[in-house]
Amino acid sequence: MALMITDECINCDVCEPxxxxxxxxxxxxxxxxDPNLCTECVGHYDEPQCVLVCPVECIPKDPTHVESxxxxxxxxxxxxxxxx
Structure with a gap:
């Protein structure tokens, strides 16, 4: 399942890098x-890095892009x- 960023995003710039x-x-x-590029960091890390650094917790799983x-x-x- 790809991740998504909700409108609670404060544009803090920490997730992108x-x-x-x-x-x-x-x-x-x-x-x-981009759901075509998001692997939830599978292949790189054990956890999605953007979720770990997001200060407002606005990066949930995207229910429209369900993947195993x-x-x-x-x-x-x-x-x-x-x-x-």
Missing amino acids: ECPNGAISQGDEIYEI KDELMDKYNIIQASLG
């Missing part, structure tokens, strides 16, 4: 997460292959 896949970017009003750990690992492998 933590994302190993480059899935987080500044949107029109708040930061956004295996699917997230497959996505991670695809992303890594495209970089190499």
Whole structure:
């Protein structure tokens, strides 16, 4: 399951540099997460790094992008292959 950033985001800028896949970017009003790049840090870390650093806890799982750990690992492998 990809993550999402809710409108409680305060644009503090701490999540974007933590994302190993480059899935987080500044949107029109708040930061956004690209569900095609978000693996919840599977393949990189045990926990989503953006969630760990968010001071307002506005990064829940995105119910419109449900994925299993295996699917997230497959996505991670695809992303890594495209970089190499």
